[in-house]
Amino acid sequence: MIVAMQEKATEEQIDAVIDAMTEAGVGVHRTTGATQTILAGVGPTATVDLSKFELLPGVEHVHRISSPYKLAGRGFRPEGTVIEFRNGVKLGGEQILAMAGPCSIENKAQIFETAARVKAAGGTFLRGGAFKPRSSPYAFQGLGIPGLELMREAADAHGLLVVSEVMEIAQIEPMLQLVDLFQVGARNMQNFNLLRELGQVDKPVLLKRGIAATIEELLLSSEYILSGGNYNVALCERGIRTYETATRNTMDISAIPVVKKLSHLPIVADPSHGTGRRDMVAPMAKASVAAGADAIIVEVHPNADKAASDAAQTLYLDQFDKLMAELRVIAAAVGRTL
Amino acid sequence: MIVAMQEKATEEQIDAVIDAMTEAGVGVHRTTGATQTILAGVGPTATVDLSKFELLPGVEHVHRISSPYKLAGRGFRPEGTVIEFRNGVKLGGEQILAMAGPCSIENKAQIFETAARVKAAGGTFLRGGAFKPRSSPYAFQGLGIPGLELMREAADAHGLLVVSEVMEIAQIEPMLQLVDLFQVGARNMQNFNLLRELGQVDKPVLLKRGIAATIEELLLSSEYILSGGNYNVALCERGIRTYETATRNTMDISAIPVVKKLSHLPIVADPSHGTGRRDMVAPMAKASVAAGADAIIVEVHPNADKAASDAAQTLYLDQFDKLMAELRVIAAAVGRTL
Amino acid sequence: MIVAMQEKATEEQIDAVIDAMTEAGVGVHRTTGATQTILAGVGPTATVDLSKFELLPGVEHVHRISSPYKLAGRGFRPEGTVIEFRNGVKLGGEQILAMAGPCSIENKAQIFETAARVKAAGGTFLRGGAFKPRSSPYAFQGLGIPGLELMREAADAHGLLVVSEVMEIAQIEPMLQLVDLFQVGARNMQNFNLLRELGQVDKPVLLKRGIAATIEELLLSSEYILSGGNYNVALCERGIRTYETATRNTMDISAIPVVKKLSHLPIVADPSHGTGRRDMVAPMAKASVAAGADAIIVEVHPNADKAASDAAQTLYLDQFDKLMAELRVIAAAVGRTL
Amino acid sequence: MIVAMQEKATEEQIDAVIDAMTEAGVGVHRTTGATQTILAGVGPTATVDLSKFELLPGVEHVHRISSPYKLAGRGFRPEGTVIEFRNGVKLGGEQILAMAGPCSIENKAQIFETAARVKAAGGTFLRGGAFKPRSSPYAFQGLGIPGLELMREAADAHGLLVVSEVMEIAQIEPMLQLVDLFQVGARNMQNFNLLRELGQVDKPVLLKRGIAATIEELLLSSEYILSGGNYNVALCERGIRTYETATRNTMDISAIPVVKKLSHLPIVADPSHGTGRRDMVAPMAKASVAAGADAIIVEVHPNADKAASDAAQTLYLDQFDKLMAELRVIAAAVGRTL
Numbered sequence A, B, C, D: 001m002i003v004a005m006q007e008k009a010t011e012e013q014i015d016a017v018i019d020a021m022t023e024a025g026v027g028v029h030r031t032t033g034a035t036q037t038i039l040a041g042v043g044p045t046a047t048v049d050l051s052k053f054e055l056l057p058g059v060e061h062v063h064r065i066s067s068p069y070k071l072a073g074r075g076f077r078p079e080g081t082v083i084e085f086r087n088g089v090k091l092g093g094e095q096i097l098a099m100a101g102p103c104s105i106e107n108k109a110q111i112f113e114t115a116a117r118v119k120a121a122g123g124t125f126l127r128g129g130a131f132k133p134r135s136s137p138y139a140f141q142g143l144g145i146p147g148l149e150l151m152r153e154a155a156d157a158h159g160l161l162v163v164s165e166v167m168e169i170a171q172i173e174p175m176l177q178l179v180d181l182f183q184v185g186a187r188n189m190q191n192f193n194l195l196r197e198l199g200q201v202d203k204p205v206l207l208k209r210g211i212a213a214t215i216e217e218l219l220l221s222s223e224y225i226l227s228g229g230n231y232n233v234a235l236c237e238r239g240i241r242t243y244e245t246a247t248r249n250t251m252d253i254s255a256i257p258v259v260k261k262l263s264h265l266p267i268v269a270d271p272s273h274g275t276g277r278r279d280m281v282a283p284m285a286k287a288s289v290a291a292g293a294d295a296i297i298v299e300v301h302p303n304a305d306k307a308a309s310d311a312a313q314t315l316y317l318d319q320f321d322k323l324m325a326e327l328r329v330i331a332a333a334v335g336r337t338l
Helices: A011-023 A108-121 A145-157 A169-175 A192-198 A215-226 A255-262 A271-275 A278-291 A317-333 B011-023 B108-121 B145-157 B169-175 B192-198 B215-226 B255-262 B271-275 B278-291 B317-333 C011-023 C108-121 C145-157 C169-175 C192-198 C215-226 C255-262 C271-275 C278-291 C317-333 D011-023 D108-121 D145-157 D169-175 D192-198 D215-226 D255-262 D271-275 D278-291 D317-333
Strands: A002-005 A027-032 A037-042 A059-063 A097-101 A125-127 A161-165 A181-184 A205-208 A233-237 A267-269 A295-299 B002-005 B027-032 B037-042 B059-063 B097-101 B125-127 B161-165 B181-184 B205-208 B233-237 B267-269 B295-299 C002-005 C027-032 C037-042 C059-063 C097-101 C125-127 C161-165 C181-184 C205-208 C233-237 C267-269 C295-299 D002-005 D027-032 D037-042 D059-063 D097-101 D125-127 D161-165 D181-184 D205-208 D233-237 D267-269 D295-299
Touching: A002 A011, A002 D002, A011 A027, A011 A037, A027 D027, A037 D037, A059 D059, A097 A108, A097 A317, A108 A125, A108 A145, A108 A317, A125 A145, A125 A295, A145 A161, A145 A169, A169 A192, A181 A192, A192 A215, A205 A215, A215 A233, A215 A255, A233 A255, A255 A267, A255 A278, A255 C278, A267 A278, A271 A278, A271 A295, A278 A295, A278 A317, A278 C255, A278 C278, A295 A317, A317 C317, B002 B011, B002 C002, B011 B027, B011 B037, B027 C027, B037 C037, B059 C059, B097 B108, B097 B317, B108 B125, B108 B145, B108 B317, B125 B145, B125 B295, B145 B161, B145 B169, B169 B192, B181 B192, B192 B215, B205 B215, B215 B233, B215 B255, B233 B255, B255 B267, B255 B278, B255 D278, B267 B278, B271 B278, B271 B295, B278 B295, B278 B317, B278 D255, B278 D278, B295 B317, B317 D317, C002 C011, C011 C027, C011 C037, C097 C108, C097 C317, C108 C125, C108 C145, C108 C317, C125 C145, C125 C295, C145 C161, C145 C169, C169 C192, C181 C192, C192 C215, C205 C215, C215 C233, C215 C255, C233 C255, C255 C267, C255 C278, C267 C278, C271 C278, C271 C295, C278 C295, C278 C317, C295 C317, D002 D011, D011 D027, D011 D037, D097 D108, D097 D317, D108 D125, D108 D145, D108 D317, D125 D145, D125 D295, D145 D161, D145 D169, D169 D192, D181 D192, D192 D215, D205 D215, D215 D233, D215 D255, D233 D255, D255 D267, D255 D278, D267 D278, D271 D278, D271 D295, D278 D295, D278 D317, D295 D317
Parallel strands: A097 A125, A097 A295, A125 A161, A161 A181, A181 A205, A205 A233, A233 A267, A267 A295, B097 B125, B097 B295, B125 B161, B161 B181, B181 B205, B205 B233, B233 B267, B267 B295, C097 C125, C097 C295, C125 C161, C161 C181, C181 C205, C205 C233, C233 C267, C267 C295, D097 D125, D097 D295, D125 D161, D161 D181, D181 D205, D205 D233, D233 D267, D267 D295
Antiparallel strands: A002 A037, A002 A059, A027 A037, B002 B037, B002 B059, B027 B037, C002 C037, C002 C059, C027 C037, D002 D037, D002 D059, D027 D037
């Protein structure tokens, strides 16, 4: 950390800041310039609340020098993390994965038909929500564990893996045998108790970026899982909230190369939630793959217009077939497979 | 709801949209203009997912006409909600309330000294966090229920009410006898399961706006609590995320008069989280009262610089005394007391 | 336009609104529902200030139905606009164009070396700023018209076209013979007087999106140029301002397919300004092409680190060679050439 | 400036950075920590483009220590700037000023009636636009200089000062004798050529914050005027663009105390543009005064509903009377007059 003192800071003020830094366990190097004194703090600054120093008398600014996250940083595993699933499928490797399925699991016919088509098109994961938190209390709220059991059955029947959202600590246990990848939704990105529990679990986690979260905050959240010993974490860009209303969210495609640079964790793109519009899913999926995404996750439904939730952003199965064919060409153009 | 058809929409497309609306339980009135057909939908549209219609062939736009919330709307209780607490204190009435206390409960001396001073300055609520979700997994995480017990004791000793944050459903039960007002934090504003449970509880709830939540979404979240039968809900503006970095969040003071117009629920202002800076708390608290807030909630600490969390935004007790004196004058200027 | 009346609106209030609409030249169709009256306005509503109606007594909401722009709308030219330049190069057609050059024209050696390399790599346009508005008054401000003359010479020597930013009406005349494409910068996107003048000019215009502009506002700004009779307008996505600070701006890749859908104008992507970081230019350029961009415009410099402006986002010439080779493959993957 | 090197930076990389800093005219102090080397740069860093250093090999972060603005900084004139107008009225002093008038000057009757009422209510400035840049090319565009002459006449007849927006350099000269305060609109906040010209003029300037501008950028823009020798500059908060759509912009009330802290320039609040809604003007004006604004500027019109522009945010004259009475009480509550 760096503390820049005001030009008019007194020696007493400078000493008080040095004392406060020392008390916080930080070693201090002082540079006295012609007009300004600068205090460089070294040591365990990642755990120090820097804002505390901002308002000490005589302080102009406090800057964090080292990243506030450690295990998620690129330096921790420069070669990158590859998550291997029980059927040998790898996330973060040369192959780009496709995860697809309905927003909500609705019934057996729906999930089995979807599974067959996802597999046929080249997908590796079946996705689907069992617990649906909806912004309106008057809307469909999901099938729960029985829905997950249906999805597991459908996935197994077609050689697919299962990814589904966990919303509360109490759901981890019953979901453990039913999913291959726990998804943490955008609204839970800072549910630190849930993240901490997932750090104890021997199952990979897909952590979605909150709609108002910075990339740094996403990495800091992943640190909660990693620090518990679960290193199989992938991140997911799914759109952030901006002033633009033409799309439901603004998908931050640049987060893909930024995460690749700052972290070793695989990064997945969700163009369905990223745009909220079916007709934008294909161009944004292609853009994501071109920008370096390790996987895409999209909503598909045998009868997209009548999906129980998120209908507007859900692809028809034929559209998914076409998208997969297009993505395969883009993947090759960036030196990967799909 | 209104569906505006494209100028070139065919009769077939129009019929298909009418069918879809009817199927969703919506009555349809058709207006055929010279260039454009407009379909007005009437009936239970609050529960209909409008985006589903957006992508039907021939549709240009879909507009929601009625508010998606009902119980939270001004029309439901035009005279405004006044929440009365067991000691007769009222939130939403003529008196503006002050809620103050440390970010985290740390120990007995801290919370008792704070309680004494909050009461002396004219505060009515003692606030303090027992469960502290921190963005860094390496920071102080709170005292839990024993901390709350200390706060209850301190509040009772000084005739104050207690407000504290509930973070999980499992915490409701043990907190029930210890708090007078359940606070739902910004990160949990869309934790619908938690909200639904709080709708079953016979205790008022203070619902904070998420940092990326619109006012409409805040009202929709309150609907979850109200629809369970708990009508004692107050809302809280605590800053939203914008591109400006001079303050931690941008406190949306205009949310205060907007909420007053759209809803009957009391609105509380939190200038501590709203700005993140001690030196901005007083001007923003004054602005909030001038704009019509029913209460303010601020962080104070006997030794603000050494607070275990949120030190930078925490007022010294002397600063709180001064602020209360100033707010009293502003309150009078807007025809209220404090 | 649609005016939704409040449930409790009186007949008098409804009549007053109908009168106000009629006075504004709008024809009115009234739908009286069980609980709510809806007034559909038809006619020249694009020129009506709708907000005027928002606050009339008894009004709940006012919705615009038709787009506020006309000439820029897809419907005006469904087949899409293709801008043909004097050497036969086409913007908006099957070929994706590359525009490259320094942020600022600095001297003859710099611009000639750049031109040679841009041409060799397959670029069609040389870009470069002659007038540099800088946020700090203490920074380099550009060479002016003599700089443009150098760039014209360099472009002609290598068979390239020239694009450069016009900042004031007075610059149009002297620039007219020196550029093939007038660029309007993000800060001037709503300089309506400048746009109106460019509507009178027989030379194509590249209109950049303002950092806080919606796509609708961008289209509305283009309307100023189109309505003057200059139909050769291309739009440019160059990043919007969001709360994320990892990149200078957040490049809104989804604006590319959205513009394609709403408008017939070609769309160009600027990953240099979109990200502000050299190492993000290549992934974002690839993403833009995959999402459907008609051209990319990037900053390159023979000595990128010492560029007089925007050094951090400027590619080395070798990086540009490599990028062009990669983009060619992506272009093929989406069925186009480069 | 501070350059923090990566933990693995080599001595060669460190030397290269030191060379680059030296070449840029910056003196370097080196601190070699156990894990990380930090280079503190001292000297004329305000004029250095820091981003240039961000991408040098081995660099982790570059931090600006000193503010990029100088003349606008609080330190330059700690006692605060007070702008005195020719009739003795002072902006920035103990008295809070009210500036009011129509969005556009429409005709003699309108502007004279407005002037009489603004004066009677206690206003000191008549405001009104002569040149109206409208986002739609199909809307009313203003009366020009003849309109300004009308406003001057009306203001003189009632002892008011005149503030009006200048949009182009060419308008400065003809406006010079007609206005007492040049307003620079939000869209021109970064029109540096215009600002530079206004730096040469012997007349105060009111500089409005752009809708996507940070407070730092606003101060940097003011520096363009100040550095030309015109020290009579006031700033204006008028709302920023956020994701919230309940109000047209989000008025950043916290910008008022932040500007007071960072700068010596007076700060004016514009609740009309800040909210875009007539019914929000009064609460936000009160909040602004409570937060420390030196003046408010509001839109009023004898026939607000029929105003040629911005009707929805324009107060009726009776509403303005009432607002002034309320503001007078708030002003007293914060120790000022109005």
